[in-house]
Amino acid sequence: MSKIPYRVYLSEDEIPRQWYNLRLDMKEQHDPYINPATMKPAKLEDLYPVFCEELAKQEMDTTTRYIDIPDEILEFYKLYRPSPLCRAYNLEKALGTPAKIYYKFEGNNTSGSHKLNSAVAQAYYAKKQGITSLTTETGAGQWGTALSEACAYFDIPLTVYMVKVSSEQKPYRKAIIQTFGANVIPSPSSTTHAGRSILEKNPNTGGSLGCAISEAIEHAVTHENCRYVLGSVLDQVLLHQSIIGLESKIAMEKIGEYPDIIIGCAGGGSNLGGLIAPFMQDKLTGKANPHFIAVEPISCPSLTRGKYVYDFCDTGKVTPLAKMYTLGCDFIPSANHAGGLRYHGMSPIISKLYHDGYLDEAVAVEQTKVFEAAALFAKYETILPAPESSHAIRVAIDEALKCKETGESKTILFGLTGTGYFDMQAYIQYNNNTMSDYIPTDKDLEPGFNALPKIPGVQE
Numbered sequence: 001m002s003k004i005p006y007r008v009y010l011s012e013d014e015i016p017r018q019w020y021n022l023r024l025d026m027k028e029q030h031d032p033y034i035n036p037a038t039m040k041p042a043k044l045e046d047l048y049p050v051f052c053e054e055l056a057k058q059e060m061d062t063t064t065r066y067i068d069i070p071d072e073i074l075e076f077y078k079l080y081r082p083s084p085l086c087r088a089y090n091l092e093k094a095l096g097t098p099a100k101i102y103y104k105f106e107g108n109n110t111s112g113s114h115k116l117n118s119a120v121a122q123a124y125y126a127k128k129q130g131i132t133s134l135t136t137e138t139g140a141g142q143w144g145t146a147l148s149e150a151c152a153y154f155d156i157p158l159t160v161y162m163v164k165v166s167s168e169q170k171p172y173r174k175a176i177i178q179t180f181g182a183n184v185i186p187s188p189s190s191t192t193h194a195g196r197s198i199l200e201k202n203p204n205t206g207g208s209l210g211c212a213i214s215e216a217i218e219h220a221v222t223h224e225n226c227r228y229v230l231g232s233v234l235d236q237v238l239l240h241q242s243i244i245g246l247e248s249k250i251a252m253e254k255i256g257e258y259p260d261i262i263i264g265c266a267g268g269g270s271n272l273g274g275l276i277a278p279f280m281q282d283k284l285t286g287k288a289n290p291h292f293i294a295v296e297p298i299s300c301p302s303l304t305r306g307k308y309v310y311d312f313c314d315t316g317k318v319t320p321l322a323k324m325y326t327l328g329c330d331f332i333p334s335a336n337h338a339g340g341l342r343y344h345g346m347s348p349i350i351s352k353l354y355h356d357g358y359l360d361e362a363v364a365v366e367q368t369k370v371f372e373a374a375a376l377f378a379k380y381e382t383i384l385p386a387p388e389s390s391h392a393i394r395v396a397i398d399e400a401l402k403c404k405e406t407g408e409s410k411t412i413l414f415g416l417t418g419t420g421y422f423d424m425q426a427y428i429q430y431n432n433n434t435m436s437d438y439i440p441t442d443k444d445l446e447p448g449f450n451a452l453p454k455i456p457g458v459q460e
């Protein structure tokens with residue numbers, strides 16, 4: 001057989017026409033969302049004030065295994081998909097490993113990350129329903145960028161609450177979002193109750209993702225015909241991101257490969273959930289048994305040190321409660337953390353799969369080791385990776401080095417979720433040797449756990 005190319009590209013016609021709903025093959029469903037107003041399991045209608053109807057339906061759908069991707073979304077996907085499956089020959093050589101390393105590269109679009117896959121779907125369904133404006137939060141900025149791009153395409157006004165430190169550290173991200181026509185408000189802001197009450201308690205706060213979510217949701221429910229959209233965590237987002245795994249699987253089949261190990265970084269769990277989806281289906285149905293690894297920052301260790309309980313998805317405690325691995329919605333990673341993935345919780349689907357042992361392993365890594373891997377990867381693969389993605393690179397390298405010791409030629413697949421061009425402040429710290437690691441103590445984690453919500457009869 002001829003050599004497998006560096007980049008395996010599918011054709012436009014090979015883009016999957018349906019998303020895969022992993023819940024259909026899960027042995028058990030995750031516990032239902034709980035409506036914070038009633039403290040009872042949330043019904044479909046409970047979600048309508050916040051989410052678009054079609055997206056709320058997808059959120060609750062446990063009966064449709066494959067969901068058609070509307071033509072309008074497929075046409076947009078064709079602007080930047082299929083994304084390439086890459087063989088890391090140069091990195092393999094540099095490591096001297098017998099392992100074969102593949103990565104699915106999602107950074108080949110203006111937003112620079114996989115987030116566009118769900119942004120375009122969410123903007124489309126909003127438009128179709130006649131929603132006249134959208135609002136969201138953004139932390140590192142990738143979601144705000146992706147959504148602003150999608151909203152510009154479908155001509156929907158967008159307000160983005162951007163975590164204040166991030167809007168200060170990443171003026172160029174903000175500029176892209178504004179170029180696509182969205183309104184950027186640094187969070188906490190004085191435009192919402194949630195923002196004002198946080199500012200009262202802590203006027204100098206740099207903000208947090210949870211706080212920005214609260215502001216965006218408040219904006220949605222207080223503005224006529226406006227809806228909130230979220231870029232990770234939710235089942236609907238994992239559904240849209242299944243396109244990553246579906247394409248990866250087709251591309252690997254084409255070259256006669258199947259991964260032994262699949263690795264993804266985990267913030268809210270959407271790229272990981274999307275990448276592993278069709279391979280997890282194989283595992284759940286007994287067709288194959290790949291080893292799945294989730295990678296998170298050691299400074300925000302929701303899977304490795306969090307509790308599997310009901311928690312709010314946001315600091316303002318207005319979202320439905322989800323059963324998930326969480327550090328408590330009040331948790332904020334230490335100030336020196338620069339590597340992204342700073343969300344306190346984890347997707348309910350990913351949490352359930354991990355809890356039940358189908359997602360095999362979760363690993364927490366130090367950011368200096370993450371950036372070391374990023375720099376090595378950039379040198380040999382010529383892509384400057386996002387810090388988030390570099391968590392997966394770190395563990396892919398570690399697994400490849402294990403193969404070097406054992407002499408096994410395993411096939412490794414990891415998700416390269418995006419590029420790091422707007423994370424240069426973090427790269428500067430790494431290059432200057434001013435980056436440090438902080439491992440939270442048990443005492444650091446205590447306040448977050450102590451503030452976990454109580455739900456009568458469910459969680460006392």
Ligand SMILES: *Cc1c(COP(=O)(O)O)cnc(C)c1O
Nearest residue numbers: 142232267268269270271388418
């Ligand atoms: C947002 C983001 C992540 C983390 O989000 P998930 O929902 O866990 O996938 C990872 N990589 C990049 C580049 C991102 O923008």
